[in-house]
Amino acid sequence: RKTALTAITLTATAGGIAAPALAAHAAPTDKPVQTERRPGGERQLKVDYEAQPNFYYCGPAAARNALSVQGKDINVDDMAKIMGTTENGTNSINDITPVLNKETGKDAYHSVEIKTPKADDKQTDTMRADIVAAIDDGRGVVVNIAGTATDTDGGVHSFEGGHYISVTGYRDGGKIVTIADSANPATASYQIDIGTLADWAATRGYSH
Secondary structure, eight states, X not given: OOOTTTOOOOOSSOOOBOOOOOOOOOOOOOOOOOEEXXXXXXXXXXOOOOOOSSTXXXXXHHHHHHXXXXXXXOOHHHHXXXXXXXXXXXXXXXXXHHHHHHHHTSSOOOEEEOOXXXXXXXXXXXXXXXXXXXXXXXXXXXXXXXXXXXXXXXXXXXXXXXXXEEEEEEEGGGTEEEEXXXXXXXXXXXXXXXXXXXXXXXXXXXXX
C-alpha cells in the first residue's frame, strides 16, 4: 500500500511529495532582483504572475512564478520536461529544487521535508526562518501542499490531492507570508499565517 509520502494523487491541480534535495548548475544571470523593502519586518518580491495552463502544471508554474521575482521568464513546458511532470503532476519537491538551482545559477535552493502529519513548533520556526532568509536573498520559495487552508482574509483554498505554490513575501517578521498561487488568477495572491502554511505542507515539504 502506498503511504502519504509516496502516493501521487490526481486532482484539480496535481501535486507531489517532498524528497531529499538535489542540485544542478548553470551559468549565473545578471538580471536584477525586483524587490520592495518595507519597515517592520516586511519584504515583498515583485512577481510576474502567470497562471498554470492546465490542471497538472502547478509544479512548473510555481517554479516559474518563484523565479520571476529574479526577472527570469522560463517556459513552463521546458520546466515540465525537466521535472518529469505528467498528468499525475510533478512527483516531488526533489524534482523542482534542481530546476530552481539550474535557473538561479548556483546551489542556493534546498529541499526540506515535513514528514509528520502536522508541523510542530520547531518545524514551523524553521520554515519561517527559511522563508525569511530566501526572500531577503531575493528568491521565491516553492511549497508542496495538500489539504485545505484558510488565508488571513478568510478565503478557503482546497487542494486535497496536492498542489505547489510560491511564497514571494512576508510581513511581521515572517509570521504572515504572501502566496502566489497559479491555480486560479482570481486568487492569484493571498496571505497566510506561517503555522497554517507549515501544516499545509505537512507530509510534503518545500524548496527554499
